[in-house]
Amino acid sequence: MPESAVIQQILAVLGTRPGVRVGIGDDAAVLEGDPLLLVAHDMFIEDVHFRWTTHSFADVGYAALAVNLSDIAAMGGAPVAALVGLASPSGVFGAAEIRAMYAAMEELAGETGCSIIGGDISRAKETVVGVTVVGRMPNGVPPALRSGARPGQLICVTGPLGASAAGRRVLDDPPARPGPIDARLVAAHKRPSPRLAAGMALARDGISAMMDISDGLCLDAGRMAVASGVRLTIDLDQVPVAEGVAAVAAHAGIDVAEFASTGGEDYELLVAIDPARAAGTATTLIPVGTVSAGDPGLVTLRHGRAVRLTQLGWDHVG
Amino acid sequence: MPESAVIQQILAVLGTRPGVRVGIGDDAAVLEGDPLLLVAHDMFIEDVHFRWTTHSFADVGYAALAVNLSDIAAMGGAPVAALVGLASPSGVFGAAEIRAMYAAMEELAGETGCSIIGGDISRAKETVVGVTVVGRMPNGVPPALRSGARPGQLICVTGPLGASAAGRRVLDDPPARPGPIDARLVAAHKRPSPRLAAGMALARDGISAMMDISDGLCLDAGRMAVASGVRLTIDLDQVPVAEGVAAVAAHAGIDVAEFASTGGEDYELLVAIDPARAAGTATTLIPVGTVSAGDPGLVTLRHGRAVRLTQLGWDHVG
Numbered sequence: 001m002p003e004s005a006v007i008q009q010i011l012a013v014l015g016t017r018p019g020v021r022v023g024i025g026d027d028a029a030v031l032e033g034d035p036l037l038l039v040a041h042d043m044f045i046e047d048v049h050f051r052w053t054t055h056s057f058a059d060v061g062y063a064a065l066a067v068n069l070s071d072i073a074a075m076g077g078a079p080v081a082a083l084v085g086l087a088s089p090s091g092v093f094g095a096a097e098i099r100a101m102y103a104a105m106e107e108l109a110g111e112t113g114c115s116i117i118g119g120d121i122s123r124a125k126e127t128v129v130g131v132t133v134v135g136r137m138p139n140g141v142p143p144a145l146r147s148g149a150r151p152g153q154l155i156c157v158t159g160p161l162g163a164s165a166a167g168r169r170v171l172d173d174p175p176a177r178p179g180p181i182d183a184r185l186v187a188a189h190k191r192p193s194p195r196l197a198a199g200m201a202l203a204r205d206g207i208s209a210m211m212d213i214s215d216g217l218c219l220d221a222g223r224m225a226v227a228s229g230v231r232l233t234i235d236l237d238q239v240p241v242a243e244g245v246a247a248v249a250a251h252a253g254i255d256v257a258e259f260a261s262t263g264g265e266d267y268e269l270l271v272a273i274d275p276a277r278a279a280g281t282a283t284t285l286i287p288v289g290t291v292s293a294g295d296p297g298l299v300t301l302r303h304g305r306a307v308r309l310t311q312l313g314w315d316h317v318g
Numbered sequence: 319m320p321e322s323a324v325i326q327q328i329l330a331v332l333g334t335r336p337g338v339r340v341g342i343g344d345d346a347a348v349l350e351g352d353p354l355l356l357v358a359h360d361m362f363i364e365d366v367h368f369r370w371t372t373h374s375f376a377d378v379g380y381a382a383l384a385v386n387l388s389d390i391a392a393m394g395g396a397p398v399a400a401l402v403g404l405a406s407p408s409g410v411f412g413a414a415e416i417r418a419m420y421a422a423m424e425e426l427a428g429e430t431g432c433s434i435i436g437g438d439i440s441r442a443k444e445t446v447v448g449v450t451v452v453g454r455m456p457n458g459v460p461p462a463l464r465s466g467a468r469p470g471q472l473i474c475v476t477g478p479l480g481a482s483a484a485g486r487r488v489l490d491d492p493p494a495r496p497g498p499i500d501a502r503l504v505a506a507h508k509r510p511s512p513r514l515a516a517g518m519a520l521a522r523d524g525i526s527a528m529m530d531i532s533d534g535l536c537l538d539a540g541r542m543a544v545a546s547g548v549r550l551t552i553d554l555d556q557v558p559v560a561e562g563v564a565a566v567a568a569h570a571g572i573d574v575a576e577f578a579s580t581g582g583e584d585y586e587l588l589v590a591i592d593p594a595r596a597a598g599t600a601t602t603l604i605p606v607g608t609v610s611a612g613d614p615g616l617v618t619l620r621h622g623r624a625v626r627l628t629q630l631g632w633d634h635v636g
Binding site for chain 1: 331347351420431439
């Protein structure tokens with residue numbers, strides 16, 4: 001079953017009770033309170049999200065926390081605390097490996113004002129790191145949802161895309177003589193940087209919709225289109241491409257704009273905003289598309305003279 | 319490495335920042351705020367915590383949520399929301415299995431005033447269910463910690479023990495003609511009941527220390543002794559034994575009091591309380607031991623004429 005179908009099955013049996021402002025379906029859930037609370041949970045699993053052949057224990061800890069912090073960034077909130085569930089086969093984690101993994105998480109937690117406050121330890125057939133992050137919305141700032149995009153608005157991203165996917169390819173197929181750019185691409189893949197300051201500033205600046213780009217611009221734009229009930233047009237020629245990605249994409253025989261828009265794991269933010277506001281944000285926004293009415297959930301990809309329609313997640317609105 | 323050694327390694331690299339009242343080491347973490355927030359995360363893993371040969375999809379969902387709700391009960395709090403991370407091999411969960419698992423969680427969530435508000439779905443080599451529960455302390459009630467036991471106090475439990483461990487043995491080695499008591503023991507194992515009302519009432523009634531009995535009275539008493547820096551004496555002859563456990567223990571050739579005190583997964587509450595208060599609680603408390611000064615972390619087990627010392631978790635205080 002595709003993930004959207006699984007979520008449909010889950011939503012069909014779940015009820016809602018008071019105290020929940022936003023449940024399943026956004027980057028983080030929102031609980032009522034003063035301040036509003038944010039909660040997100042993502043798993044980071046061996047041979048699905050990382051491999052021991054390419055990732056150190058520190059890399060795994062850092063990335064597992066980073067992708068969860070990115071979900072708090074995508075709501076415009078500030079992280080407060082994290083819990084870590086670590087399951088692994090016996091013999092994988094000794095004392096040094098435990099310290100390396102948690103020290104990397106602690107480094108990122110310290111930089112982002114977050115404390116690691118608990119979790120669980122168990123055995124499993126492979127290493128599974130499940131991280132939960134609790135965050136808070138700043139006073140008076142509403143959480144930024146995926147569902148707020150409105151016709152006439154611009155679709156923007158907060159930075160260049162494709163570095164993480166390029167880094168993954170460099171790891172899979174290392175160049176004969178890796179250069180400094182290769183190292184930067186690999187670092188972008190292994191140590192994603194949650195855009196917390198940008199997320200908070202943009203939520204304060206009154207963007208209409210926001211989410212993080214975890215599965216690639218094209219797929220995530222489809223999710224915003226579905227959640228907002230609007231049609232999005234993405235101009236792939238406008239998509240900012242990170243340095244060094246062009247060479248990796250060329251080596252792989254993939255058009256660079258498509259590579260940067262579908263690779264995923266960039267953790268830049270995707271934003272819908274009124275054109276009049278877009279120029280006034282403290283955070284640099286790079287326009288990549290527009291919102292229009294009709295055909296809810298449809299994404300039109302323009303690229304040179306080519307136009308392609310995608311209906312990612314269409315079953316979710318049916 | 320034993321779990322306590324792993325936790326020592328983790329604590330060695332973690333810093334603390336403002337906003338956290340209780341971090342790693344109690345049943346749930348406590349975040350500052352009004353109300354105080356509780357957060358707990360426990361994993362429920364195939365072939366570690368359950369087996370598909372004995373557990374249905376509904377059983378797995380129910381138990382995975384129940385053990386986390388028990389952590390909120392052990393602090394004296396009320397659950398608000400839960401997030402569920404579900405990882406499994408492809409082919410295990412179809413639409414019907416997803417619905418069955420989440421409907422069982424929803425049933426328990428509804429009974430306990432909790433909403434399932436998010437989570438994650440992924441692939442893995444075995445089924446891993448990681449649940450995070452967020453709870454709240456009632457206004458003016460301090461969270462009940464493991465560290466509050468003081469010399470002169472009584473150690474009590476909230477109900478009879480051993481049913482879950484007996485149910486597990488019935489599942490492993492089914493009787494030729496299972497009776498209604500066998501079914502009740504199996505249900506106690508598969509569908510543990512978090513003692514939320516008791517936990518909230520006891521926290522309000524001013525108990526000094528509280529935790530849930532997840533790994534057996536003897537082991538968990540050792541944890542309370544370590545956290546409180548006191549010595550506990552448990553009289554195994556006073557331990558209340560659930561109906562039907564005696565026959566299962568006899569069949570297994572294990573002394574029934576030892577069986578009930580070491581089996582685990584009962585999720586009754588373990589409490590330290592001043593003797594003068596113990597008779598006045600609205601919740602029935604069954605005394606099983608006493609707190610004394612000296613030898614912090616030591617547990618003395620009395621049983622008939624036998625006396626045994628245990629130092630579970632001793633390395634944790636060293």
